[in-house]
Amino acid sequence: MNQIFRYILAFLVYLVLQVGLFNHMGIFDVAMPFVFLLFLFSLPFDWPVPLVLVIAFATGFMVDALSTSTVSGLHAFAGVFAVGARERVAALASGSNIRGVSELNLRDQSAIWFVIYLLTLTFLHNLAYFFLEVLSFQDFFRTLIKIGASTLYTFLLCFVLSYIFYKR
Amino acid sequence: MFRLFTLLSSYRNLLVFLLLEGLALMFIVRNNDYQRHQVGDTALELSGRINESTSKLWGFFNLQTQNDTLIQKNIALSQELQSLRLKLDRYEGMLAKDSISYFLADTAGLNEKFQYFPARVIRNSTNLNYNYITLDKGSENGVKEGMGVVSPQGIVGNVIKTRPRYSLVISALNVSSRFLVKVVRPKEAASSGHVGIYEWEGGNPFQANLTYIPETVEIFEGDWVLSSGYRSVFPAGYMVGKIVSIDKAKDGYHDAKIALATDFHALGNVYLVASENKAELDSIELSVPR
Numbered sequence: 001m002n003q004i005f006r007y008i009l010a011f012l013v014y015l016v017l018q019v020g021l022f023n024h025m026g027i028f029d030v031a032m033p034f035v036f037l038l039f040l041f042s043l044p045f046d047w048p049v050p051l052v053l054v055i056a057f058a059t060g061f062m063v064d065a066l067s068t069s070t071v072s073g074l075h076a077f078a079g080v081f082a083v084g085a086r087e088r089v090a091a092l093a094s095g096s097n098i099r100g101v102s103e104l105n106l107r108d109q110s111a112i113w114f115v116i117y118l119l120t121l122t123f124l125h126n127l128a129y130f131f132l133e134v135l136s137f138q139d140f141f142r143t144l145i146k147i148g149a150s151t152l153y154t155f156l157l158c159f160v161l162s163y164i165f166y167k168r
Numbered sequence: 169m170f171r172l173f174t175l176l177s178s179y180r181n182l183l184v185f186l187l188l189e190g191l192a193l194m195f196i197v198r199n200n201d202y203q204r205h206q207v208g209d210t211a212l213e214l215s216g217r218i219n220e221s222t223s224k225l226w227g228f229f230n231l232q233t234q235n236d237t238l239i240q241k242n243i244a245l246s247q248e249l250q251s252l253r254l255k256l257d258r259y260e261g262m263l264a265k266d267s268i269s270y271f272l273a274d275t276a277g278l279n280e281k282f283q284y285f286p287a288r289v290i291r292n293s294t295n296l297n298y299n300y301i302t303l304d305k306g307s308e309n310g311v312k313e314g315m316g317v318v319s320p321q322g323i324v325g326n327v328i329k330t331r332p333r334y335s336l337v338i339s340a341l342n343v344s345s346r347f348l349v350k351v352v353r354p355k356e357a358a359s360s361g362h363v364g365i366y367e368w369e370g371g372n373p374f375q376a377n378l379t380y381i382p383e384t385v386e387i388f389e390g391d392w393v394l395s396s397g398y399r400s401v402f403p404a405g406y407m408v409g410k411i412v413s414i415d416k417a418k419d420g421y422h423d424a425k426i427a428l429a430t431d432f433h434a435l436g437n438v439y440l441v442a443s444e445n446k447a448e449l450d451s452i453e454l455s456v457p458r
Binding site for chain 1: 180189191
């Protein structure tokens with residue numbers, strides 16, 4: 001009960017921070033910090049996957065709804081897209097020496113694991129997000145630049161935040 | 169039913185994933201003009217491309233039919249052209265009020281009737297001294313020895329041998345090909361002009377020789393060389409080529425070169441020309457005691 005309450009609180013905090021702060025921290029309209037992703041990626045691995053997917057959808061949907069600049073449904077799609085790959089990426093980052101992804105705990109993992117995990121998932125999210133935003137391959141390289149820049153920006157912010165707040 | 173549920177539950181994660189993604193997509197397309205426009209555009213472009221390629225595909229299958237219709241049309245048109253040209257010749261002769269030219273115009277083939285059959289070249293050479301062409305039509309299709317063969321650009325040769333389904337044509341690019349031609353100033357009536365002999369000396373498939381035009385007759389570069397219509401192999405006035413160079417006369421005759429109108433390298437569809445009067449003409453000519 002305590003855990004669930006904590007995550008609901010975290011959800012609200014991330015949402016407010018994302019909408020109120022990070023949405024206004026874009027750089028030249030190219031690099032966007034999607035820091036709320038850290039919330040999605042740090043959900044416990046032993047929670048059932050459908051629940052995590054629904055949370056990702058709901059979070060994305062709320063972010064979409066509350067930020068005027070984004071297209072509604074984009075974050076919902078991209079969030080579910082990235083979280084859907086979460087277990088695979090986690091297993092991949094761990095190498096072969098894990099028994100089950102559900103036993104993973106974010107705090108126990110090494111920094112390099114966290115870097116691979118966070119970077120890959122952020123990249124997946126941004127890939128889906130930006131391509132869906134333009135819905136064409138017309139400005140292919142501009143879209144690629146956006147994806148790359150936003151991935152790096154988001155990753156850096158998330159990494160710093162996780163060091164500050166999770167104290168690993 | 170139970171097995172269905174186990175199947176569904178084993179794909180539970182995937183199903184939930186797809187469901188949510190579908191829902192999100194629906195939101196995106198429903199609520200956003202730009203994305204809706206893009207989806208509509210993509211669908212339009214996709215259907216357009218599909219339509220275009222299918223029509224190309226069907227066009228490819230129809231090519232044969234289209235080709236045949238075009239060939240038939242071509243035949244009809246060249247027959248019409250032929251008859252019109254003959255009429256024109258006659259009227260020009262009448263206008264000249266010159267009984268001889270009228271007579272000439274008349275003999276140039278007013279009574280001649282030609283029929284055209286399409287055929288396709290299936291074998292052809294241009295690099296030998298004795299070049300022959302094989303056509304895909306033979307005696308079964310009404311091809312007879314002695315028939316002329318023309319292409320849309322100009323004369324090609326005449327049939328020397330027929331088999332039920334194929335016929336062999338002696339190409340104009342053959343050192344033994346010789347026939348009577350007329351030299352006319354461009355755009356003058358085909359019935360006028362001086363008669364010479366077409367010859368090919370081998371080598372250049374774009375050029376032939378024009379001989380036996382007396383030195384006293386004036387010919388110029390650019391003059392047209394047309395089939396004479398004598399011997400009824402080719403219809404009178406069919407294009408052979410244009411004079412490109414005139415060398416110094418020898419033995420009292422001009423020595424001129426013809427740029428051939430027909431591109432023998434690119435022969436595809438040709439027409440067999442049958443004169444309806446040829447048998448009669450031949451028989452009367454053969455009856456002359458020699």
